[in-house]
Amino acid sequence: MDKLQLKGNWNTIKGKMKQKYADLSDDDLTYQEGKADELLGKLQKKTGKAKEELRKEIESL
Numbered sequence: 021m022d023k024l025q026l027k028g029n030w031n032t033i034k035g036k037m038k039q040k041y042a043d044l045s046d047d048d049l050t051y052q053e054g055k056a057d058e059l060l061g062k063l064q065k066k067t068g069k070a071k072e073e074l075r076k077e078i079e080s081l
Contacts (some may be wrong), residue, residue, distance in 0.1 A: 021064055036081045 034049045048062050061070045067074065 033078055037063075037078075069072045 025045055030051050034046075036050075037049060038044050044063070044066055049059075051059055059073075060074055063069075063074050064071055069077070
């Protein structure tokens, strides 16, 4: 996820993810630099999707 340019757009992406997956909390969507894999792991557990699938979904938002 380091390749994703999330820093400036994360609040927008976070809002869209919360709309799409109502069971995601703010804690689930907390992005910290250097911990992208941890974020993807949390999202993977909540959504049941593969990390690569989530990565592509986030990139498309």
